Structure formats: structure tokens, C-alpha cells
């Protein structure tokens with residue numbers, strides 16, 4: 001969870017039956033492949049059951065969540081989890097009112113075993129259990145100092161996890177490693193090309209940046225390992241490193257340390273990292289000097305049997321999808337990025353030269369790109385850019401155009417409301433044309449998704465495009481009812 005614990009489907013409600021189906025069908029049991037399995041429980045040999053059968057067998061809790069959706073849940077009590085709890089106890093972690101459970105709407109998460117009051121500390125992770133750049137100094141510190149390039153916290157924690165997995169038995173961390181996700185197939189960075197191309201434009205750019213980052217971090221780590229190959233049990237493959245990098249990306253908390261750059265302030269905190277996200281969870285996370293532990297306090301009460309959440313931050317679903325591999329219902333932070341649609345929009349009477357000059361002007365003024373639609377408004381940047389596009393005819397050298405440009409600057413600076421009444425009248429008309437273009441794209445993508453085999457990723461993308469369509473429809477509605485954009 002990169003940024004702070006205050007830092008991401010529940011699938012669309014209309015898709016909830018699909019969700020339950022996909023939960024059952026999901027092959028990604030959350031234990032890590034290739035790691036030694038726990039010994040059978042001493043009293044009786046437990047068979048690890050699939051999610052659906054566990055849900056069926058232990059339908060212990062069945063309640064409505066905030067969105068009115070029926071949520072089924074089942075406590076996870078397999079040997080792996082029992083071993084993990086014993087490991088936590090051995091590490092000095094205090095008992096909590098939380099237990100690992102499977103939920104029909106979110107997958108694995110933490111359930112309250114007793115009522116929890118607002119203001120209670122829900123998890124406490126002792127310093128010795130936090131994996132940070134600082135805690136790893138004794139293993140890697142002098143090696144990092146000798147290495148010519150900068151190695152950040154994310155890289156070193158990912159490398160550390162990848163190395164522990166290479167020799168899990170001697171790592172002392174086997175019970176934790178076993179509970180980590182086996183794969184990250186719902187992360188867009190792992191999407192096959194045919195799904196990647198259905199992502200919204202801003203998400204594609206985000207995934208490409210993430211891919212480049214993982215590759216660059218892997219390359220640098222490989223260089224680091226050239227002079228430190230005694231750390232390795234066997235060569236580290238890109239896939240193994242990517243998996244460990246994603247473990248860090250999806251599970252780390254933000255932990256401030258004065259001596260480090262902000263980007264280095266991350267920590268892996270076993271136990272705490274089983275808490276799922278919802279945008280309306282209210283929690284505080286801090287390091288308590290008295291108990292020398294990282295604590296999470298909930299500011300909201302929970303009833304026994306409910307899922308306890310934290311808040312990964314005020315993120316829209318595209319961001320959550322790319323960074324964490326899921327989306328949440330009713331996310332108030334959603335918006336639609338329309339940069340490409342704006343650039344492709346044809347404006348009647350606008351010549352190619354005029355369009356190029358306008359885009360240059362927008363660039364110089366710092367107004368090129370980052371154009372978005374929210375449910376209730378059109379971003380100021382998009383309004384400003386549209387106003388300029390609607391100055392026609394546009395001959396840079398003409399007095400009339402220079403005057404219009406001066407007026408445009410005044411509008412952007414807030415000194416004027418409009419370039420001219422004629423220009424202002426055209427703005428909603430062309431915002432609606434832009435919306436029509438996005439609606440066509442959303443429809444095309446939803447049709448393409450409807451033809452695909454159901455999977456979590458397909459459902460996530462369906463939700464993102466349904467939300468896009470809803471936001472765009474609400475803007476079209478505003479245009480029709482002549483509301484302010």
C-alpha cells in the first residue's frame with residue numbers, strides 16, 4: 001500500500017452474483033507457491049478448502065454492507081494461519097480483536113472477533129516486525145554504501161522478500177511468507193495485451209510508468225547482486241522480483257523517518273497488511289514510542305463479525321486498480337481523464353495550423369493536458385482549453401486573434417468570466433460532443449468486455465467503464481439542464 005495507511009472493486013453491485021462466482025472460481029489461493037507447506041494440525045489433519053466451500057461450510061456471518069449489498073464471510077482457520085498467529089505471538093505481537101476471514105465482496109481481509117469501539121487500537125506491530133530500510137541495515141547497509149547507485153526502500157524490501165522466499169526455511173519468516181498472495185494477476189501490470197488495451201488512457205500511462213519502474217529497479221538490483229551474489233541461493237528471475245516488488249507495492253504502509261527521503265518512508269508490517277481498503281474507513285496510523293510499535297487506531301466502531309477496513313487514501317478507481325489490483329463501489333473520488341479525446345476532437349472551422357498554435361499556447365501557459373470530468377463538474381483546465389479551441393478563426397498574427405488570446409489569459413487568471421458571449425455559448429455544445437465521443441468508446445469497450453470470459457480483471461474493467469459512462473452521462477445531463485459546468 002505505498003502511501004500512508006490513509007492510501008483502492010468491490011465489483012459493481014449489479015455484478016455481485018458474478019463476484020461470488022468469480023470468488024469461487026479464483027484459483028489464486030493466497031498462499032505462496034513453492035514454499036514448504038505447514039505440518040498438519042496436531043489434533044486433526046485439515047484439508048485446505050477452496051474459498052467457496054469454506055464460505056458455504058462456515059456461513060457464520062451474513063450481513064449487509066454500507067452499499068446494501070449482502071456480504072457473506074467465513075473465518076479462515078487453516079494451519080497456515082494458525083502457524084502465522086503462533087509466529088506473531090513468538091514475535092511479541094499483542095493479541096487483537098481481528099481474525100483473518102474471506103469476504104464475498106472483497107476476498108481475504110480482517111474480521112472483528114468482538115465489538116470494537118471508536119478510538120480503539122486495532123493492530124499493533126512491534127518495531128522488530130517492521131521491515132524497513134533501517135531494519136535491513138544490518139544485512140544490506142554496508143553493501144548499499146559500497147554500491148555506486150541509489151537503492152531505495154522499495155527496492156531493498158522487495159529484494160529482501162525475494163531472497164527470503166529463495167530460502168524460506170532458514171528465513172524465520174516462513175509463516176508470513178506462506179500467507180502472501182501467490183500471484184498478482186488482477187494488477188494491470190500483469191494484464192495480457194488484450195486487457196491492457198481496454199484500460200482507460202490515464203491508467204495505460206500509469207501502468208507503463210509502473211512497468212518501467214519495476215524493470216529499472218530489477219536492472220539496478222541485478223547490478224547490485226553482481227557484487228553481492230553471496231546473498232543469492234539461485235539466480236533471481238524477473239518474475240520473482242516483480243512478484244516481490246508488487247508485494248511491497250500493495251502491502252507497505254507509510255512510516256515517517258526523519259533521516260530518509262519521503263519515498264523511502266515505507267514499511268512492511270505483517271498482520272496490519274491483511275487489512276483491506278474502503279474510502280470511508282477512518283483510521284490513524286502512527287509509531288508509538290512508548291510501546292515501540294506501529295499502531296492503527298480506528299475512529300469508527302465495528303460490530304463483531306464485520307470486516308474491519310483501513311483507508312489507503314483518497315484515490316479514484318483507476319489509481320486503485322493500477323496500484324492495488326481492485327476497484328471499490330461508489331468511489332467518490334472517481335473522475336474521467338479526457339486528454340486524448342480533447343486532442344482528437346474536431347472543431348468545425350479550425351485549421352490544422354490553428355490547432356497546433358493553440359496547443360502550443362496551452363503548453364506555454366501550463367494548460368496542456370490533465371483534462372478531467374467529475375460527476376458534477378468539468379475541470380477548470382478543460383474549460384480553459386475548450387474556450388481557446390473555440391476561438392475561430394484563429395490567425396496568430398491577426399489583431400482579432402491576439403485580442404482573443406489576451407481575453408483568454410484574463411479568463412484563465414480569473415480576471416474575466418468569458419472570452420466572449422459567443423465563445424462561451426459554444427463551450428457546452430462541444431463539451432457534449434466530447435462526452436458523446438467518450439460514450440462511444442465506453443460502449444465499445446463494454447461490448448468487448450461482455451465477449452470475454454468472466455474474471456476479476458474483466459469485472460474490474462467493466463466497473464471502470466460503467467463508472468466512466470455514468471460520469472459522462474451526468475455531465476451530458478448538466479449540459480441539457482443548462483447547469484453550470
Ligand SMILES: C[S@@+](CC[C@H](N)C(=O)[O-])C[C@H]1O[C@@H](n2cnc3c(N)ncnc32)[C@H](O)[C@@H]1O
Nearest residue numbers: 009010106108250251273274275276277324326
Ligand atoms: C494490504 S493487502 C490487504 C490484504 C489482502 N486482501 C490479502 O488477502 O492479503 C492489499 C490487497 O488487498 C486487496 N484489497 C484491499 N482492499 C480491497 C477491497 N476493498 N476490495 C477488494 N480487494 C481489496 C487487493 O488485492 C490489494 O492489493
